[in-house]
Amino acid sequence: MENIPPCYSSGQLLTLQVGADHEPFSVLIVSAHGKWTNSVNLLVKVLPNDSNIEFNAQLVFLKLYDRRFAPAFRERWDVEPWTPTLEEHLFEFSHTGEARDVLDAWRDNPYTEYDFSAPDYHKEAVISEIMTEEFEKESEAYSVLEDHQGEYIPRIMASVFMQIGPAGIIGERPIPLLDDPLILGKSCEMFEVQGLLMEYYPGFPATKIDCQTDPGDWQHLKNRCINLVGHVMKSDQILHEDIRPKNVVITRDENYLRSYRVIMTDFRSTMMRGTENDEEWADMKKRYDEKGMMQAKLENPPRRRGNGNPPQGSGSSTASAWWNFDGYDVMTQE
CATH class of the missing domain: 1.10.510 (Transferase(Phosphotransferase); domain 1)
Structure with a gap:
């Protein structure tokens, strides 16, 4: 089995952007939630920047919709655990132009014909689109509930994205010319990780x-x-x-x-x-x-089972990351 390098770890710098017209800015990972199910959950510090991002030097919560490191999400769609080799295959799939046809077909008829027997890189392309749809759904929910932000629900600081590519797991520098087909092929959007940067509430x-x-x-x-x-x-x-x-x-x-x-x-x-x-x-x-x-x-x-501890092998949910940055797991209600 291929060794998968560590993905997100304490002390690591991530380069984020709010939009194509904004300068990239960096966040320092203070703590990484060790088990992810549907998203990656990080406690980060926003470093000084020129992108008008608030709360410089304060701890904030970063929720990344990263298809690569979302075990429950991948299992739901019958996709094997992510590997760097799979990303290389996806990169090639983008360059041939076949990924564009797959994504267009999904957008025309979503959820109707998901091919569970398709090659892993084919399904990787589809789940990249599904992950984006789920990000957009949560973003819209926070927008609809805007009046509650900062009081009854978290306040959103910014919707962000992070550029990724086949050369590495997570790059500390943005990939240049993200929308240039010569670099990432004809389906560049598959190599963006969307996320929400929001207030953090320890509890x-x-x-x-x-x-x-x-x-x-x-x-x-x-x-x-x-x-x-x-x-x-x-x-x-x-x-x-x-x-x-x-x-x-x-x-x-x-x-x-x-x-x-x-x-x-x-x-x-x-x-x-x-x-x-x-x-x-x-x-x-x-x-x-x-x-x-x-x-x-x-x-x-x-x-609860036994002495009240979570069943062995059970992971913490996305929500548990709001308070769990010390390795403490809850028993999920799946």
Whole structure:
């Protein structure tokens, strides 16, 4: 089996861009979440820059939609673990122009004919597009919920992208002329990693209320989590298909009731209202019932195995990275 070099590690510099018209800027990885399922989650420090990025020298949360290092995402689409050789094959696929045909076909008829028997580089091209779609979905969710940013949900500092290429796992310098077919072939977008740079809230997930707080605060905090979800998701433009207590972060803050602040995170599994009329949309909201789902999961948490530790081999979810930068794992609710 091919040895896969370390991907993201503490002390590493990443070069990000907000857009083609902005100067690249660097962030220093302070801590990397060791197990990723659907995205890469990093605690970073934004270095001084000329791109008008706020919070220079402060710790922020960087969520990268990196198809290469997303085990659960790859498993869902029956794609083998990523290797540098696979990236080389994808690079060649882009240069022949065949990747463009595959991507165009997917965009014309998404999710209808996914070929599970296709070569790995073929599927790698498709999941690069799917990963971009999931990034756009979460970005749109934060935009729709903009009024809640900084209070009930994280504040987005910037949508960013990072250039990658077949020569290395992660480059510390941008690849020049990203859109030049002579460099990355005819499907250059496959070699961009999209991400969200947002405020970081150190704390613990709602799944840990019973072991991180005093018994007298348990019900109070659970009620606040339930009401928070109801408040945020009352919008008539968005619904959440996968409400989980681990996606609510509780952080200690003396400026809030009982010195606890409650933040809802992770809007990857959301659906935007499309052509549904009021009755159809009301039925959908009732069926998903985000507030009721949060209440049910908080009042009937999954049983732990053995001594209460996560099952061996289980990884932490994307949301757990909001509070887990010290190697502490939670038992997922998958």
